[in-house]
Amino acid sequence: MTARKDSAIDPPHYESGAIKEQIVPALQTAFPDDILDVQTMPVDETVTVVRVEGVRQIIRHLVEELDVLHLSTITGQEIEEGIELLYHFWRGSGLTLRVVLPLDALEVATVTDIIPGAAFYEREIVEMLGVTFAGHQDPLRLFLPDDWDGPPPLRKERS
Amino acid sequence: MAFGDVGAALVAWFLYPGFLFLFACAWAFEWFDRLTIARSQARVGPPWFQPLADLIKLLAKEDLMPTGTKEVLAAGLPMLALASSLTAVLYVPIAGRAALSFEGDLIVVLFLLSLPALCYFLAGRVTGGVYSLLGGNRSLLQYFSYEVPFMIALSGPAILGGSWSIAQIAQHQDATGWGLLVQPLGFLLAIIGLIGKLKRDPLDIPKAKSEMVAGSLTEYSGRKLALWHLAMNVQAVVGVFLLVNAFMGGQSFHQPLLNGVGFALRSLLIVFALSGSSVLYARLRIDQLANLGWRVLAPLGLLQILVILGIGR
Amino acid sequence: MRRITIPIGPQHPLLKEPVSFLLDVEGEQVLDSVLRLGYVHRGIERLAQERSYVQIVHLVERVCGICSHVHTTTYCKAVESLMGLEVPERGVYLRALLCELERIHSHMLWLGVLAMNMGFDTVFMYAWRDREIVLDMMEDLSGGRVSHAVNVIGGVRIDLDEEQRKDMLARLAQLEQQVLRAKNVVEHERSLRARTEGIGILTPEQAKQYCVVGPVARASGLDMDLRRDMPHLPYSELDFEVITHDAGDVWARTLVRVLETVESVHLCRQILENLPDGPVSVRAKRRAPEGEAITRTEAPRGEVIYYVRGDGSESPARLKIRTPTLTTLITLPEQLRNVAVADVSVVLSGVDLCIACADR
Numbered sequence: 001m002t003a004r005k006d007s008a009i010d011p012p013h014y015e016s017g018a019i020k021e022q023i024v025p026a027l028q029t030a031f032p033d034d035i036l037d038v039q040t041m042p043v044d045e046t047v048t049v050v051r052v053e054g055v056r057q058i059i060r061h062l063v064e065e066l067d068v069l070h071l072s073t074i075t076g077q078e079i080e081e082g083i084e085l086l087y088h089f090w091r092g093s094g095l096t097l098r099v100v101l102p103l104d105a106l107e108v109a110t111v112t113d114i115i116p117g118a119a120f121y122e123r124e125i126v127e128m129l130g131v132t133f134a135g136h137q138d139p140l141r142l143f144l145p146d147d148w149d150g151p152p153p154l155r156k157e158r159s
Numbered sequence: 160m161a162f163g164d165v166g167a168a169l170v171a172w173f174l175y176p177g178f179l180f181l182f183a184c185a186w187a188f189e190w191f192d193r194l195t196i197a198r199s200q201a202r203v204g205p206p207w208f209q210p211l212a213d214l215i216k217l218l219a220k221e222d223l224m225p226t227g228t229k230e231v232l233a234a235g236l237p238m239l240a241l242a243s244s245l246t247a248v249l250y251v252p253i254a255g256r257a258a259l260s261f262e263g264d265l266i267v268v269l270f271l272l273s274l275p276a277l278c279y280f281l282a283g284r285v286t287g288g289v290y291s292l293l294g295g296n297r298s299l300l301q302y303f304s305y306e307v308p309f310m311i312a313l314s315g316p317a318i319l320g321g322s323w324s325i326a327q328i329a330q331h332q333d334a335t336g337w338g339l340l341v342q343p344l345g346f347l348l349a350i351i352g353l354i355g356k357l358k359r360d361p362l363d364i365p366k367a368k369s370e371m372v373a374g375s376l377t378e379y380s381g382r383k384l385a386l387w388h389l390a391m392n393v394q395a396v397v398g399v400f401l402l403v404n405a406f407m408g409g410q411s412f413h414q415p416l417l418n419g420v421g422f423a424l425r426s427l428l429i430v431f432a433l434s435g436s437s438v439l440y441a442r443l444r445i446d447q448l449a450n451l452g453w454r455v456l457a458p459l460g461l462l463q464i465l466v467i468l469g470i471g472r
Numbered sequence: 473m474r475r476i477t478i479p480i481g482p483q484h485p486l487l488k489e490p491v492s493f494l495l496d497v498e499g500e501q502v503l504d505s506v507l508r509l510g511y512v513h514r515g516i517e518r519l520a521q522e523r524s525y526v527q528i529v530h531l532v533e534r535v536c537g538i539c540s541h542v543h544t545t546t547y548c549k550a551v552e553s554l555m556g557l558e559v560p561e562r563g564v565y566l567r568a569l570l571c572e573l574e575r576i577h578s579h580m581l582w583l584g585v586l587a588m589n590m591g592f593d594t595v596f597m598y599a600w601r602d603r604e605i606v607l608d609m610m611e612d613l614s615g616g617r618v619s620h621a622v623n624v625i626g627g628v629r630i631d632l633d634e635e636q637r638k639d640m641l642a643r644l645a646q647l648e649q650q651v652l653r654a655k656n657v658v659e660h661e662r663s664l665r666a667r668t669e670g671i672g673i674l675t676p677e678q679a680k681q682y683c684v685v686g687p688v689a690r691a692s693g694l695d696m697d698l699r700r701d702m703p704h705l706p707y708s709e710l711d712f713e714v715i716t717h718d719a720g721d722v723w724a725r726t727l728v729r730v731l732e733t734v735e736s737v738h739l740c741r742q743i744l745e746n747l748p749d750g751p752v753s754v755r756a757k758r759r760a761p762e763g764e765a766i767t768r769t770e771a772p773r774g775e776v777i778y779y780v781r782g783d784g785s786e787s788p789a790r791l792k793i794r795t796p797t798l799t800t801l802i803t804l805p806e807q808l809r810n811v812a813v814a815d816v817s818v819v820l821s822g823v824d825l826c827i828a829c830a831d832r
Contacts, residue, residue, distance in 0.1 A: 042553035042765045044702075070696075071683050072768070072777045073794035088777060092701065094766055117683030120802050121794075128517075143510040143831055153518050200597035289478050293813070360591055361663070369486040369589040369817040441663035442591025444814040445500065 019046050019095045023066050030065075031058055045094035047086075055099050056109040059087065063114050068095065074121040076129045078156050082106075083129055101131065110136040128154040171258060181248060185392035186210045188399070188430060195434035210392075214385050222381030225287055232285045234383055236278040241390035243274035244397045251400045252326050254415065254422040260326040265317055268325065268401060269310060275394050276302045276356065279365070282387075283375030294374025297445055298365035301355060304452030305362070309352025311460030315345035315467050316405045329404040338406035341470070344463045346406045348456055350432050353398050355448075357391065359433060361440040364448060399429045475503070478813065482511050486589055486817050489827035493804070493820075497813055505808045507801065513831040520791035525551055525625060525760060528791065535793065536829040537618055538578050541570045542771040543793070544623040550780040551625050551788075553765040555756060563627035563752040564705045569743045570613060570622055571769075572736045576651070577606045578772035578824075579733045583654065586726065586821040590667050595657060602650035609643050612636065627753020641744050648737045651730075658730045668722040672807040672819035675720055682803045686774020686796045687732065688823060690716045691724035698770035710742045722822030729824075758786050773797055773824055795829035 024046055028035050034054025039047040050058055062068040068091045075086040083106055087097040101108060110133040112119045122133045123142040130152040133139065141148070171177055189210040197204030224233060250257055250264040276298060283295020316338045317323050320331035332338055339346050355362040358374075366374030373379075376387055407425045443451070475498045482490035490511035496504040516535055520528050532547045533540045545567050552559060559567075580603040587595035607617040614620035614630055622628050632640070658664060674684065679692040689696055697714040699707040715731040717724035760782035768777045774796030783789040800823045807819050 042763075043549070043767055045766045069680050069683070070685075072775060073792070075779045075790070075792040077781065077790040077792075086779065088766065088779070090768070090775075094768070096766065115683065116681045117799060117802060120798055141510070143513040145510065153515060196593075200594050201601050202597060289476060292476075293478070360593070363591065364814070367591060367814070367817075369591070369821075370814055372485055438594050440592070441587070441595075441661075441667050443663075444667065444812065446812065446814075447666070 018091060019068075019093045023062070023068060023091070023095060024048060026066055027058060027061065030061055034058060041094075041096065045096055047096045047098055049098045052099055052101060052105075052108055055087075055097065056111060056114075058097065059111045060114050062089065062095075067091070069115075071115050071118055071121075074118065074125060076125040076131060076154065078129065078154065083131055085125065085131070087111075106130060107132045107134055109134050112136055128152050130155065178245065181245065181393050181396060182389070184396045185389060188396050189392050191427065191430055192434050192437075195431065196438055199435075199438040214388065217380075217385035217388070218382055220381040220384075222383060223378075225378055228286050228378070233282065233379075234386075236282045236285065237383055237386040237390050240275035240278040241386065241393060243271045243278075244390065244394040247271035248393075248397050248400070250325060251397060252329055252404050253400060254419040255329075257326045260324055262327075263323045265313065265323045265325050265328070268397075269313065272356065272394065272398060272401070273302070273306060275390060276306075278390075279358075279375050282379070286375070286378040288378055290372040290377040291375050294365045294371040294377065297371070298358070298375060300445055301358070301362065301364055301448060304449045305352045305355030305456075308348050308452060308456035308460045309356065311457065311464060312345045312348035312352060313401075313405055315342050315460075315463055318464065318467050319470070325401070325404050329408055332406070332408040337408055342406075342463055342467060344459060345467075346402075348460050348463070349402055349406065350429070350436075351456060353402060353429075354433060354436060355452075356398060357395050357433070360437040361442050362448060363442060364445050367442055395433075399426050399433075402429050474498070480816065480820070486820060487825075487827075488585070489825070491801075491825065491827045493808070493816075495808070495813070495816065500812050500814070502808050502811050502813060502816060505805050507805060509801070509827070509831055511831065512828050516832040517791055517793060520788060522787065524758065524786040525756075525788065526758070528788070529623060529625065530621070532791075532793070533619060533621060535795070535832055536826055538581065538826065539574060539771045539773065539776075539829065540618070541567075541574050541620050541622060542769055542776055544621075545571060546767050546769040546776050546778045547780070547791075548623045548625050549769070550765045550767040550778045551760060551782075552756070553767065554760045554763050554780055554782050555625070556761075557626050557754055557756055559627045560751045560754065561705065561748040562631075562750045565743050565747050566613075566628045566630065566632070566752060567623065568706045569740060570610065570620060572739045572743065573606055573610050573613075575736045575772045576647070576733050576740075577603060577610070579729045579736075580606065580651075580654070582729060582821075582824045583658070583726070586668075586722075586818075587664070589817040589821045590664070592664060595654075595661075595664070598657075599654060602647070602654065605643060605647045605650065609640055609647070612640065624753055624756070626756040627751070629753065631752050632747070637744055637747065641741065644737060644740055644744065648734075648741075651733050651737055655730045655734055658726055664726075665723055667815075668726055668818055668822065669719075671722045671811065671815045672822055673719070673721045674803055674807060676718075678803065678806065679720070682799065682806075684774075684799050684803060686771070686800070687725055687728045688800050688803075689774065690714070691728045692720035693718040696775075698768055698775055702768060706743060706746075709746070710739055712739050712742075722818055725822050725824075759784060760788070771796055773826060773829070774799065793832055795826070795832070797824075797826045797830040801825070801830055 034051045037049040041047050068089050070090045072088040072090050077084050081100050082102040085099045089095040125131050126139050127144050194204040247268045249259045250268050280295045280299045283291040316328045320328040403425045478495040478497050480493040481487050482492050492508040494506040495502050529544055532543045535543045580599050584596040584599035611617045614622045622630050674692045676693040679689050679694055695716050712735050715728050717728050762784045764781045766779050768775055777794045779792040780788050781790040
């Protein structure tokens, strides 16, 4: 077998406008209450601000209906209002879902049953930021040692 | 016993063709092998004294064993492996002369040459640890895959030569023609069998570095490991000598010096074959070897025997 | 037969970096495996919050040894987007040249390691000898064989004069010969193929579900390569093929990587022949404005993604790195199921692990 160019499995690559022109409007139509805002970010990234409760169903819709399958990673960071999670997707250009979790309710539904590849990303956020992913099967330590008992490393020190 | 007899026995025992000679051959074998492999891989290769330097270095290292190892067994197994090869060489003609010889000594030599494989397996059991156990298990599996073709291949020259004595086989080949040319298939099978016996690439499955760390010898270090290396090299040398006699005749000339040179050259040819196969092939998987041994090599060996029986008539 | 646990790692001759696989084995079959990472976790994301943007260029280079340039490139692109800087074309081309040389280097190193783990020392020795040509080229370009420190925020700090450029083209011709010979060996050597074909299969559906990237994804039939999919200089002006295969086993990954190496050699030649004139960098301020940026690059192992958030100070508020090895690590327990113990080394080598990248 020799390697060949365009495979029949996946349509090769999508036009860069697909996210802005088709996917985001489709999401806004399907989940009008959960999509709070649409912004842009360099380089060529569309950001959709999403309510916490809507994360799971929006991601399910993206994966099952809109064919946006590739989750690059999940970023977590502490901001003024709480902990912000960014789900970075890619289909020809970037689509990021922004979710803000208030500090007294650091819980969001897991998406590992929809996207098994999210398992490691969620585990990292659990140990680095202290967020709980409801329904995650295996939230063991990923990078920190088993005997780490300090605070989650990426949280700001509060004096 | 006359003093001369004792003296001659001591010389034979310790100098030639005894310990010192064999250890020197083992040294030369290892160096030649490593040099050939290195040069084929665009490297420089070790200097001539490398095997001796490695031995001395190992002797100076700390000898550590995991708790629970029976030290006596762990130390005795390499000695047994070395002793069996040293005993086997008594019956193998070197440059045309065998120290001892009797009808049937081929069988004895084959038995003695397979003792190191058993010792290797037991060494894995005795030292414990996952890698040692698994390496030992694999070595036994491997043993069953190569030993049968090896024995069948070596029976060929015996049948042609009409005798089970190695010295007789060699003399017969001098008279009628080298086994290498008359039964090339048998020769090939014997080489493959020898590669398996010596656990060399591509059949170094029991001690595959990337899987078994070092197989049975994982926990060995220091003097005991040095003894193992010596045992394996001496086994290699005896195996090479056996193959020379079985397939390339014993003394073609009637002058001891020329005999010696001829013997050395023929041995080098076999060592070349061993080193070359190390360079050319990737390691086999144990199930691939088992398949190869039972489905290809053993039947080919039987085929070769049939051909020989045909020739004989 | 008894079930035993074989520990592969954290220290094992098979692994270049510490990672732990506990294999649950019965006879010669692996039943299950448990993966443990974190042995080289240095907390780079946390450290980045206390360093200035310039210091982080050096920090981020040390995420990984073998794909160091890709990390600094992606990071610098993110900060440049944040600051609104545009790197001159010559600088972009030089960055891409080193990216492609790094890709060649990484794939050749990997080929040697795969061969060594299969007991095929000869291929290992030859692949690593030819890798020396690439290392010499990189040293000529940047002063370092493996760690280059070529990127600055705003461009690159090195330049090529005409003589160096011609010299590099000559060496590239030499490298091409050796790479083509390696390709020949890989395609036709039967023992290599016998040990890698049908091992560690990842179906296209599994690859999509686990969000796998890089040569592993391409070997499973997913046609994804950021150099082509994300239009950016210089790749939008260069001509190259994306190699895919549909078997999804280690043999497919070997073929994909070797053919990618050939493509990278072509890319290097195009870059060297079409190098635009001009400056190689622009000056960057010390502070980045408030804002966020996300950049992605195609590293030798796949997609690297960086997220940077600036808060107006000299130090970023957050730096997030996700490296491609993390996406392939998650598939390993699946790949190792029901594999023979002898094939564990082949599977682990076939995935091209870069644990330092994954752990950060």
